[in-house]
Amino acid sequence: MSEVFELDKEIRIAVMTVSDTRTRETDTGGALVRELAVARNMKIAAQTIVKDDGGEIEGVMRQWLADVEIDAIISTGGTGIAGRDISIEAIAPFYDKELPGFGELFRYLSFTEDIGTRALLTRASAGVANETAIFILPGSRGAVELAMERLVLPELQHIVFELKKHHQSRA
Template sequence: MHTNDYREITAAVITVSDTRTEETDKGGQAVMDHLKDSKIETAVYQIVKDDFEEIQSAVTAALKQVDVVITTGGTGVAKRDVTIEAVRPLMDKEMEGFGEIFRYLSYTEDVGTRAILSRAFCGTKDQTVVFSIPGSVGAVNLAMKKLITQEVFHIVHELNK
């Protein structure tokens, strides 16, 4: 099936950062640009602090509004990076292959062995798919171009069978 064979879907983009503003959120803007290029409407966009409860609250609210939630930032190994820890318990299922392939692509195309520091997550809750990706523009472009926009329509279709 091609993208045109699927129904239209909507997305939420949540940037996790203590420092970014709408003007400086290049990663979040890159996500929205890729979504627009794929004919996916961004229905929700917000920036939340690197805070477990704030992240969970934003994702929980978005789950009720859209077909796909994409978080950027807060996926590193620093103590304040808690996006994945906040998102994972909200999910019904995890798609481990997303993080595995993201790291593989990062390793081969971009960062070499530093890819072991790269954390990326994909899970589903009811009929919504959630992706948590690093906030750097390079990581966003890689995840969006090579993985998310390639499979998101199919994933949402499968979740709504």
């Protein structure tokens, strides 16, 4: 009989920034995801910046979802309504299950605590695929901080536990 996944295991995340203009030096949203995750003793298993290109985003997603060492994928950017904002269209089809509460709560918190009615423009989303948690966040530093501090980080350990609890513990 295999051991149950332990709730206190180190979480390994992959960070994808979707942008036609960001570079490693100007990627403040992706940098904040990394900073906040590391501060919570999570490991950055992979990170990349990709263009607003469906094929490029999908290629990274396929690679990361096949990697059993990645517990969560957090993407920033491309969640708005502009023509080039295609993160939702490229990533959400990978979901085995959507977590609609994430987007609902993110928009609620954005509305009440941050940007008011402009919150209706975000299409932030979350789901799970191949036993991996996926969060699609806006690219602004404020949105990343709100999502990570109020929603993602408080629940990520539990989400990963639920996804992996029937699997053998990792060394």
